[in-house]
Amino acid sequence: MRNTFGNVFTITTFGESHGMGLGVVIDGCPAGIGISEDFIRQELQRRKPGQSKITTQRKEEDEFEILSGVFEGKSTGTPIAIVIYNTDQKSKDYSHIADKFRPSHADYTYHQKFGVRDYRGGGRSSARETAARVAAGAVAKLMLAQYGIQIHAYVSQAGHIRLEKKYTELDLGQIESNMVRCPDPVTAGQMIDLIDETRKNRDTIGGVVSCVAQGVPPALGEPVFDRLHAVLGHAMLSINAVKGFEYGSGFEGVSMKGSEHNDAFYQKDGKVKTITNFSGGIQGGISNGEDIYFRVAFKPVATIMQDQESVNTSGEKTVVSGKGRHDPCVVPRAVPIVEAMCALVLADHILLNRASKI
Template sequence: MGNTFGKLFKITTFGESHGKALGAILEGCPAGLELDEEKIRLEMQRRKPGQSKITTQRKEEDEIEILSGVFEGKTTGTPIGIVIRNADQKSKDYTHIADKFRPSHADFTYFEKYGIRDYRGGGRSSARETAARVAGGAIAKQFLATQGITVQAYVSQVGELTLQKNYQELSLDLAEDNIVRCPDPEMADQMISLIDSVRLDRDTIGGVVSCVIKNTPAGLGEPVFDRLHAELGKAMLSINAVKGFEYGSGFEGVKMRGSLHNDAIVKEGDKVKTLTNHSGGIQGGISNGEDIYFRVAFKPVATIMQDQESINEAGEAVTVSGKGRHDPCVVPRAVPIVEAMAALVIADYLLLSKTNKLAQL
């Protein structure tokens, strides 16, 4: 249960961190889409481990193998099968916790639910599962590009270091110019130094990824339970280590009065727009044509290179020692994951919108 996301544009992921492979089955992608495999590989490179000194040193090239759904470079409309083979597992790094529960990991909850768990890197609960999401999301991004829709995320906070500039003041393309993926070079340097110092302290730290979706047409979303922002929230909260989601003015909006928070509606030529965008491009759960923007909070990575108190499967008190290769801060590699999940949501609602319009004829 719970391995499939989406209604029409659907992704199902499979595989474990230390298994033979991970993969995705993508359903609902329209036929005839010219698929650029190199762009999928680029997205995988952005997420892969071992890409800098502030990420885990596990070495995985994360090469994709497309098994089905593509013929002569174009999607056929049938399920697209993708496999990503694991190559650099070091399962022996986890034998010391074979019967112990790591604090703030899914070890205990998985054991309680299933009565069995794959302790090697967390098995299915590992963030390595997101490699499959990025592969599927890369295809969704290519579909959205045909509609002029773009999805860009960036690191806006690490620990207490917060980028105060609005996304409209930034050149978001600069995020790929540094290893922390912050579009402000000065703040990026500070973030990198902080993450590196935390790493040397054998500890971890959290952060925030911000995301902007541009050129989304008005009218995407469903009433009540399937609101667009609710689905975006579900998508983001399904990502490992995510602790919070806010869109538009978010929690800061509670400090404003309605007279200042309301987005005045005007018409410029044939286009209806708002003078401000505190709504974050979504009103009543439906897109209004403005930029959709949101923030995703990631906790500090649970595995730290320090001794921690815990219990084992017999309920006995034990000490858990951190070993293996882990990120001191997850947000630099989380950027493409956030983009992938956002793209999957928008692609799904775009198809739902077209279905609704056909039903009205």
């Protein structure tokens, strides 16, 4: 079971939803990076449960401990270990599915692969694992800041409500101004109302998180199999509930002609730039210095507060009743997770690029 991501800047996550805790070991972080515990805490607060009426009401403060790799506020170049203890597990909420497979969860597939599964909140398959990724992503962001790279993700769609504006038309400083993390106030209000209505109807909806990385230098990405967009796709599709990834013009680009879609070059202040950016900042799998932007689609949360037909571990027909505390829509809390995975990819490729030029 692979729990490690990255090549040079690597992370290995551990822990389960209802175990004692979860955490991450970060290896390959260069020495001398300022490690702000306040910043890591801020990032974890953005992902934590119980933030508002439109998120799960599980109460986890997601306080953490740095066990190694940091001395006097700076990385030492040795593995950085971070642990986050669980404090609000309610494992009894899941005793009724100990021998049942919840529809569209990983229950059946984990059972088939390992012959055993932790049914308490999904165990290792739970989205709670992403807290470790966000902690690691915060460290990656601190490293990227030294290169002038900034990453902003936001909710661009919840259910059928879609933000039609491009990221260049938005004030990304407003992302955290509302509980749904949509930088357009009118659309945000519509999304909040829809998610809350869905919650009251004991159902769930999906959505889309859009992300932009600015200040990324050219030449990041490896030829052929580790193209930058391929690794970003790998990173995003590894997040729970993700069903799709597209960058640049994405699927809409197929309706354009080459004469419309090509990004013409020009030079400004000694730098090569493009007039348009349908390429999404990546050409030939390598960054070209323009903004990298992409979209990540999330399915409706699989746990619904309704009875559903299923089978048990013996293959007998049964009914699964929704219990516990769950998000009616995952995308508001997915925003920092998408940012974290993007940061991990870029940090890794900066170090890979640096190594290739030695």
